[in-house]
Amino acid sequence: MEKYNRVLLKLSGEALAGEKHTGFDEATCIEVGKQVKTLVEQGVQVAIVIGGGNFWRGRTSETIDRVKADQIGMLATVMNCIYVSDIFRYLGLNTKVYTPFACGGMTTLFSKDDAMNELKSGTVVFCAGGTGHPYFSTDSATSLRAIELECDIILMAKAIDGVYDSDPKTNPNAKKFNTLAVSEIVDNKLGVIDLTSAVLCLENKMPLLIFSLNEENSIVEAAMGKSNGTVITV
Numbered sequence: 001m002e003k004y005n006r007v008l009l010k011l012s013g014e015a016l017a018g019e020k021h022t023g024f025d026e027a028t029c030i031e032v033g034k035q036v037k038t039l040v041e042q043g044v045q046v047a048i049v050i051g052g053g054n055f056w057r058g059r060t061s062e063t064i065d066r067v068k069a070d071q072i073g074m075l076a077t078v079m080n081c082i083y084v085s086d087i088f089r090y091l092g093l094n095t096k097v098y099t100p101f102a103c104g105g106m107t108t109l110f111s112k113d114d115a116m117n118e119l120k121s122g123t124v125v126f127c128a129g130g131t132g133h134p135y136f137s138t139d140s141a142t143s144l145r146a147i148e149l150e151c152d153i154i155l156m157a158k159a160i161d162g163v164y165d166s167d168p169k170t171n172p173n174a175k176k177f178n179t180l181a182v183s184e185i186v187d188n189k190l191g192v193i194d195l196t197s198a199v200l201c202l203e204n205k206m207p208l209l210i211f212s213l214n215e216e217n218s219i220v221e222a223a224m225g226k227s228n229g230t231v232i233t234v
Helices: 013-020 026-041 066-090 112-120 138-148 182-188 195-204 218-223
Strands: 006-011 045-050 095-099 124-127 153-158 179-181 208-212 230-233
Touching: 006 013, 006 026, 006 138, 013 026, 013 066, 026 045, 026 066, 026 218, 045 066, 045 112, 045 138, 066 095, 066 124, 095 112, 112 124, 138 153, 138 195, 153 218, 179 182, 182 195, 182 230, 208 218
Parallel strands: 006 045, 006 153, 045 124, 095 124, 153 208, 179 230
Antiparallel strands: 208 230
């Protein structure tokens, strides 16, 4: 496979927290930044969405309204993007953080035209704040922004190296899929990505690659089409 020209990299907040499982692990973020810098230097345009799970896991109590819980989650993703963006700048990358709602002078309101121009100039574009609306996950925001920004593929970095037919932690004989059709995710409600995200990818023919963030140089390998993760075809 040839390398992709424009990718949307989805990172989980938990992955950036490392073994602490909360907040940030600076060494992990720097390693991600070094890989992204390698891609940019090779001409790959990179947009990034980061989950908020290192700060907020959604509504865990009936005392908090779902809408308010989702708003807290959106703000968690903004914090993550501002932090990781600055780590990237420390490494010499140009970055810009967009949100679908105003955050004072901390971020820029998302505009496809503006974001596309930044990508073409080699700037790493962070898409924070989800879709800006409750009831949508960062998976949905990932699919939406990838489609809007006309990316070649979504690179979804997880703690596991692909999609299995059962949990490999509990089943040593779990079978890993090298490829899987997004229609199978929708039809069988596999839960690999949320259903809204999967339908968006299906309708707009946006492929995904699910791979492990923990493997050496895995982001670069994924963007070069050399990953041993699971390709979600459309």
